[in-house]
Amino acid sequence: MTDPRLWRILSYGILAFAVLVLIYLVLPTLVIVPLSFSSETFLSFPPPGFSLQWYDAFAQSLDYRIAILNSVKIGLPAALFATVFGTLAALALVRGHLPGRRLLSALMIAPLILPQIVLAIGLFPIMVKLGIIGSYAGILLGHTVLAMPLVFITVAAALKSYAPTYELAAMTLGANRWNTFRFVTLPMIKPGVIVGFIFAFAFSFDELILAIFLTNPATRTVPRLLWEHLNYQMTPVIAAATVVLLVITLSMLAIAAVYARTGARKPSGAAS
Amino acid sequence: MNVHADLTPDHKVIAEKRGALVEFGGVTKTYGPVTALRPTSLRIEAGEFFAIIGPSGSGKSTLLGITAGFIVPSAGMIRIDGADIVAVPPYSRNFGMVFQNYALFPHMTVAENIGFPLRMRGVAKAEKAERVARALAMVRLEGLGDRRPSELSGGQQQRVALARAAVYDPLLLLMDEPLGALDKNLREEMQEEIKKFQKALGVTVIYVTHDQQEAAAMADRLAIMRNGRLEQIGSPRELYERPQNVFVAGFLGEASILPVTKTSPLAGGFAVAELAGGGNVEAVASTGVGEALCIRPECIVVGPDAEQTDNVFAAQVEEAVYANGSVRYRLRLDGSGHVVNARFSTRPDLVLMQPGQRTKVGWARRDGLLIEGRPET
Structure with missing residues (x-):
């Protein structure tokens, strides 16, 4: 094992394997991209010719326009609520002295781990009873519950990244609890809060199962519309819509990644 | 100021x-x-x-x-x-x-x-x-x-x-x-x-x-x-x-803390104490006359001058450490086998003792304190 040649071969082997895994992860997602430029009228691979007609059809479609608007109308407030409640929960469970904090933390991220279908089936009869099935309020509630763990995780991580000494210092300097939060805690966890918000919005924007159960044709989101179109018409407009969705989601995740990096740099620089 | x-x-x-x-x-x-x-x-x-x-x-x-x-x-x-x-x-x-x-x-x-x-x-x-x-x-x-x-x-x-x-x-x-x-x-x-x-x-x-x-x-x-x-x-x-107990004495500086078994008072706030393992010493009886004797390293006299002090013991040098103009000796007392630490300033012409060398050790009775607590061994 001390032979350097053997090590070099081994490291090339590991590199090749890593590349293969990456291709396996990314390629199926990217197959959709050439499909969206197809000249054919149904989804087939490989596409026989190049055309932008499906992007044109997507842009012209009133259904898609309404669905995108719905996705934003649901996604933004859901992300906002999830951010507020997720941040409050993280503060209580990371900085507070509640009994049973471990159990409560586990409960907080349970919606992320449990199958979404379970929640969807549970919410459906309740919302029927409440008369909010198919309304914005219904899907908003559902998405807030599912997106909250994402914010909880990012904000809890931000809170755990620095010692609570900063808050104690602020208090000795005359800041009451609210001012301590506003001028010290919030600026320190800001990257975590923003990344959590982006994750929450991206989640709501992509979510299908709850949308199937809790929306109606007037409130349906982009993923639900895509799913319906897949069932009835297999035109490449679906591919075009998916690529647009993909670009939006990826750019949001890129923003989140940039924020997480700049945020991580600041406190660590001060701690050293 | x-x-x-x-x-x-x-x-x-x-x-x-x-x-x-x-x-x-x-x-x-x-x-x-x-x-x-x-x-x-x-x-x-x-x-x-x-x-x-x-x-x-x-x-x-x-x-x-x-x-x-x-x-x-x-x-x-x-x-x-x-x-x-x-x-x-x-x-x-x-x-x-x-x-x-x-x-x-x-x-x-x-x-x-x-x-x-x-x-x-x-x-x-x-x-x-x-x-x-x-x-x-x-x-x-x-x-x-x-x-x-x-x-x-x-x-x-x-x-x-x-x-x-x-x-x-x-x-x-x-x-x-x-x-x-x-x-x-x-x-x-x-x-x-x-x-x-x-x-x-x-x-x-x-x-x-x-x-x-x-x-x-x-x-x-x-x-x-x-x-x-x-x-x-x-x-x-x-x-x-004036440490009152073994913990305080040991926490500040490097004191020699020796266990004593029996003390009997003398006039003028002093007492005679018997060292565990043998040998009598005269020392200051602090408020609580306890089971330990504390001597600061700078109070211990080493060499022929020790003969002039109140408590004199024959001893062997175990360790000699020189640092920035001062020397620290670790000395083992004959008989009882206890270890005392001595420290004093050196001058360039002073010849240091070597480990293994035999010498005399002593201290004035006003420099030994009987304090509370049992020394750690």
């Missing part, structure tokens, strides 16, 4: 203000069955520099946390100039605190950090700027107000923390191992600076550290804590020269 010499007239105005008188009355903290702080009563005078030292887990941080208001005591009271403050939240106590890692807010500039307590007090912008500038000047950091804390050295960060904790003229300044993160040379420089700063402000200081040399160099008085209890309170010299 000429500490005001290099201060501007502005600082003299501050210097006339006095620090607070701090009184602890039966302050206790228990966590379930665990006692972090036994009932503690203590009076710290206005303007006093008071250090608390002890190993980790001794309760010194608990006492400081209770004073700052982070920890609610299970019982007892704390009076500041006569008023009980136990129920007052930390942000209304108007104390300054310097933390071990400074806790400078990384998202604020140096000037914003120092201005933060003034902002919380609603001080007008112009006055705030002026007071921040004055505080920066006082810690010799003029022109660095726009920097981020992360762009400063450890010593500079320490001075910013000091300026921030003092800019609102607190009556009491709490310091929690403030020099723990600095290297040795800088630490000594900062000790002087903090001391000067405290004198100029006239503020009362409670200074927690585990470094006994630092505490002795800076404090007017110090308290030694162990197991949630104040073991002894006094000036650095009192504690060093």
Whole structure:
């Protein structure tokens, strides 16, 4: 094992394997991209010719326009609520002295781990009873519950990244609890809060199962519309819509990644 | 003392203000069955520099946390100039605190950090700027107000923390191992600076550290804590020269602590004690005549001169260590086999003894103290 040649071969082997895994992860997602430029009228691979007609059809479609608007109308407030409640929960469970904090933390991220279908089936009869099935309020509630763990995780991580000494210092300097939060805690966890918000919005924007159960044709989101179109018409407009969705989601995740990096740099620089 | 010499007239105005008188009355903290702080009563005078030292887990941080208001005591009271403050939240106590890692807010500039307590007090912008500038000047950091804390050295960060904790003229300044993160040379420089700063402000200081040399160099008085209890309170010299028990004697400096079995009083506050393992010594009978004899290393005479002292033993050199103009010998006494440590200054012409060499050891009876507690073996 001390032979350097053997090590070099081994490291090339590991590199090749890593590349293969990456291709396996990314390629199926990217197959959709050439499909969206197809000249054919149904989804087939490989596409026989190049055309932008499906992007044109997507842009012209009133259904898609309404669905995108719905996705934003649901996604933004859901992300906002999830951010507020997720941040409050993280503060209580990371900085507070509640009994049973471990159990409560586990409960907080349970919606992320449990199958979404379970929640969807549970919410459906309740919302029927409440008369909010198919309304914005219904899907908003559902998405807030599912997106909250994402914010909880990012904000809890931000809170755990620095010692609570900063808050104690602020208090000795005359800041009451609210001012301590506003001028010290919030600026320190800001990257975590923003990344959590982006994750929450991206989640709501992509979510299908709850949308199937809790929306109606007037409130349906982009993923639900895509799913319906897949069932009835297999035109490449679906591919075009998916690529647009993909670009939006990826750019949001890129923003989140940039924020997480700049945020991580600041406190660590001060701690050293 | 000429500490005001290099201060501007502005600082003299501050210097006339006095620090607070701090009184602890039966302050206790228990966590379930665990006692972090036994009932503690203590009076710290206005303007006093008071250090608390002890190993980790001794309760010194608990006492400081209770004073700052982070920890609610299970019982007892704390009076500041006569008023009980136990129920007052930390942000209304108007104390300054310097933390071990400074806790400078990384998202604020140096000037914003120092201005933060003034902002919380609603001080007008112009006055705030002026007071921040004055505080920066006082810690010799003029022109660095726009920097981020992360762009400063450890010593500079320490001075910013000091300026921030003092800019609102607190009556009491709490310091929690403030020099723990600095290297040795800088630490000594900062000790002087903090001391000067405290004198100029006239503020009362409670200074927690585990470094006994630092505490002795800076404090007017110090308290030694162990197991949630104040073991002894006094000036650095009192504690060093008149320790009451084995723990205090062993914590400060390197004393020789020998077990004794039997003591019988003599006239004039002295006593004869029998060393465990044989041999009699004459020593000062402290308040509680105990089971240990304590002798400071600089009081022990080695060589022919030892014959002139009250307690003379034949001994063998076990170890000789030379460091910066002084020499330390470890000597084993014949008969009882106990080890004593001696230390004295050297001159270039002095010939040092070597390990294995035989010699005489002795000390005056006024330099041996009978103290409480059983020495560790």
